[in-house]
Amino acid sequence: MELPAVKNILDANWDWRLPVNIEDIATxxxxxxxxxxxxxPEHENFKGLSGLAKINDQGQRVIYCNSVESLNRQRFTLAHELGHHALGHVEPGKHMQRVDVPAAFNSNTADWEEREANNFAAQILMPLDAIKTMLFAKGISNIKELARIFQVSEAAMYYRLKNLGYLTL
Ligand SMILES: [Zn+2]
Known part of the structure; x- marks a missing residue:
């Protein structure tokens, strides 16, 4: 199911270019x-994390990404953490911080908010309208090619197409 939060953010902040500039949208x-x-030393507690979403002492919303991981991974992490902010998983006075170890990005994770943040990430990096344009207007259906265009992993593209019901295999 497509999340209304993603559509609202894309409508207001996306320039229709691919790959989606997720850092620009966050800014x-x-x-x-x-x-x-x-x-x-302040990042001592961040060791082993792929990313985190937090509200700092000044009330500023921040996303931290692990820059050692691959570019596709970092883009997905950034989008996932943006999801934690946009979906209310991080809120002033309630949950000031949300940390993610690599396993949080597993599609089978039992944590409902993690699954929601993963859906958010997939949908914002691979916007439905852009996927439809590639598949049906441009006739591009090769997963490797689509993954390159959207700058996501082939696995992420595979699951996005599968969840949309566009894979018949
Ligand atoms: Zn998370």
């Missing part, structure tokens, strides 16, 4: 994007 939503830096 437009006034969310700061930073890298986990193992040499920064």
């Amino acid at each position: 437009k939503l006034n969310i700061k994007v930073a890298s986990i830096n193992y040499f920064n």
Whole structure:
């Protein structure tokens, strides 16, 4: 099911270019994007994480990504953490921080909010209208090619197409 939050954010902040510039969208939503830096003592607790979403002491929403991981991975992490912010999983006075170990991105994770953030990430990086354009207007259906165009992993593209019911195999 497509999340209304994704459509609203894309409608207001996406320039229709591919790949979706997820960092630009986060910036437009006034969310700061930073890298986990193992040499920064303040990041000591971030070791082993793929990413986290937090509201800092100044009330600023921030996303941290692990810059050691692959570019596709980082884009998905950023989109996932953006989901935690946009879907209310991180809220002032309630949940100030949400941390993600690599397993959080497993599609079988039992945590409902993690699954929702993963759906958010897939949908914002692979917008439904853009997928339809590629498949039905441009006739591009090769998963490898689509993954390259949207700058996501082939696995992520496979699951997106499968969830949309566009895979017949
Ligand atoms: Zn998460």
